[in-house]
Amino acid sequence: MAQSTAAPTPTPTTQTLTPLPLRSIAPWAVFFGVLMLVLLYFVGAEQGATALVSGEGVHEWVHDARHLLGFPCH
Numbered sequence: 371m372a373q374s375t376a377a378p379t380p381t382p383t384t385q386t387l388t389p390l391p392l393r394s395i396a397p398w399a400v401f402f403g404v405l406m407l408v409l410l411y412f413v414g415a416e417q418g419a420t421a422l423v424s425g426e427g428v429h430e431w432v433h434d435a436r437h438l439l440g441f442p443c444h
């Protein structure tokens with residue numbers, strides 16, 4: 371009769387993941403949503419009459435993203 375000399379391996383414990391409550395996620399979701407809207411503004415509308423920053427600096431920095439997203443440019 372063979373006997374195993376190895377120590378019994380512990381069974382892996384299942385970690386229960388508790389979902390994050392919506393109340394803790396909501397402020398971050400709003401923050402990043404506003405941040406994305408500001409970024410979208412600078413990519414899509416920061417030019418000419420709607421420009422917040424004078425000059426072509428911002429436009430040149432986001433020029434490729436503007437074309438990538440299909441905003442009219444020139």
Ligand SMILES: [Zn+2]
Binds near residue numbers: 433443
């Ligand atoms: Zn362009």
